[in-house]
Amino acid sequence: LQCRNQECRVSETGKCVEGLALDKCPHFGLAPSTVAEPTTSEENAAVAVLYEVSLEKADRLDIQGASAVLRAAPTHLIAIIGPTSSGKTSLIASLCDLFQQGRVGDISFARSRTFFAFEEACHHSRAASLRNVPQMEHTTLGSGVGFYHLALRDGGTPDLVNVLFADRSGEDYRSAADDPSNAASFVEVRRADCITILVTGEGLLDIALRHNVRQDIVMILQGLIDGGVTSLTQRVALVLTKLDLIQRADGVARARAERDFDDIVARVEALFGSLFAEIRSFKIAAAPATAVLSHGYGVSDVLHFWIAPWSPSLARDMRLPRAKRAMSRFGILEPGAES
C-alpha cells in the first residue's frame, strides 16, 4: 500500500489521509512524490521572507560538531570499523530503533543532536522505503568521517553518558592495510575509547570470501596499529554481524562460520591482545533480513560494553606507548603504572 501524498499513512492505517475511499483517491497506489509543488516567484519570495531564523541541524556531525560535543561533556567515542557491507549503518540505525521501542536494559535515551542522521540510517529497513528486503546505504569512499550522537542515562549513574559513533567508509579503513600512513587522518580512531570491528556473517558464510573476511580484520587492525592511531587504553569490540543469516544457514555452513569467527577473535587476541586494554567479542543481528532473530538482536550487549565506566587503571598489561604516539596518550597512565 502506498500513496503519492507523503502525508498519507495508508500503509500503516489502511485509511486515506484525505478521508476518501481508496478507489476514489487520485494519489493512492502511486509512489510517494518527492518533487515539490511548483510555486510562483511571489510565493518563493514570501517563503524566503517568512523563515529567517536558522535552527540547529540534526544531520551527522562533522569533526567540528563532534569536537563541540567532546568539549562540552565527558563523551565516549566509538569508532565503528568494518569493510563495506559489514553492517555499520545497520548497527548505528538499530540503536535509534531500539530506543524508540523503550529502554535498552537499564539504559534510557536522554537526547540526540543527530535525529535526521539516525532516521535516514533507519530508513532502508523500514516499510516507508518501499523496499521488500531491508538494505542499508553504504558510507561512500572519501566522504570523510561523520558522527552520530546520543546522550543516554545509565540506570546506576547520576550523570548523562554522551556517546559519539564515528562513521567512515569501510574502504577508507581498508586503505590503512595497504598503507598505514593512510591511518594518520583517522582522527576518530586516535580519539576512540572503543574500536569496534565488524565481521560480516554473510561474508563468513561465503566459501569463496571467508578467508579474505578473516584476513581483512587482521590487516585493518595491523594498519591502524602501524599507523600509530591506536593506544593501550583503548578497548576493542569484535562484532559478528548478520547473525540471522548464520542462524538460518545449514548446519555445516553455520558451524564453519561460527568457527571462523572464533578463530578471528583468537587471532586478534594472540596478535594484538597486549596492545589494547581489553578485547571482547559479540554477535548481533542489527537489521535481520529474516524473522530468525529479533530486530536489534545482541545490540544491547554491545551498547552496555561501549558505555561501561572505564578507567585506564583497569587496563591489563599496561605498557608505555611508543614515543611517536605519546602525544595522543598524555595523562592516561596512573601513578605507579609500569614505566
Add this chain to the structure above:
Amino acid sequence: MDRSIVICGFPESGKTTYLAALWHLITARTHRTALRFKSLLAGDSTHLNGLAKRWRDGLTQVRTDIKTDQLVSMDLVDAEEQELRLTVPDLSGESYRVMFEDRECSTSLASILTEGEGLLLFVHADRIRVPHLVIDVAAQSTALGAAIPDGQVAPWSPTMAPTQVRVVDLLQMLTLHPLSVKYRRVAIILSAWDKVADEGRTPAEFLKERLPLLEQYLRSEADAWEWRVYGVSAQGADYEKENQPLTSTQQAKLQELRELDEPSERIKVIFEGSESSDLTEPIAWLMS
C-alpha cells in the same frame, strides 16, 4: 498582570479545538475551573468566538493557516483572585512542521516561543506515526498473497519521521540556540483521548507505551523539563467536516453530544487518574 504560554504541536494535533473548547468553557461559566473568566476587555474576541461557535455546532475547526496565525488574549482570574491577562498564540501546526523538517522559523514565531512562560504541547493520541519494518510488512504482504514488488525505493525525507522523534526534537530545539527558551514546564496534551480511552491506560501509561522515546527523554531530565501528561478530549466525538460525511456511528455519537444541555459536558481532562472538564488546569499549572 500579563501572562503568556505557548501552544505547540504539529498539524492537526488538536491545538485549535482545545482553544475553542477552552473559550466556551470559561465564558459559559457552568463548571468550576482553576482559571475563571473576568471580562471581554482583553481585546477583540472575534477569533475565539468564531472557534467556539464552530465547536458548539459540532463542526471541525478550519485548519489554521500559516499566514493567519493569531494571538488571542483572555482576561481571567486565578484561584487567589489575582487578575491576569493570558495571551495564547493560535499558530498553525505548519509552523512547527517547518521548524522540524526545514530547521528554520520566522522571527515572530521565535519571539512567541521565547516569551512564553510554559508550553502546552499537543500530540494527537490516535494519530501517532510509528515506523514499520520492511521485514514485518513484507511477511504480512506475502501472507496476503500480495508480495511487495522488487525495485521500488522511496528516498528518505524528514516528513517520514515518527511522531515521537518529531516531538522530542522540537523540545530539544526549544532549549538550543538560537531559541534557548527560559521556561522549563511542559504539559503534554494527548488530544482526542476519547479515541484511546477504551485501551484502559492512564495518560502516563499511554506515554510510556506508545511514545517511549518521549517518555525517556522527559524522565532523563537531560533538558530539565518539569512535565505533566494529560489526556484531553475536547470534542468527545468526531465533528462534521466539509465534504467528508460522517459514518452513521459517528453521526449518532455526535448527535448524543449535541443533545447534552451544556456543551462543556463534552470536555474530558484526565490527569493522574482524576477526570474533570477543566481545560484551564494545565495552563494554571504552567503559570503556577
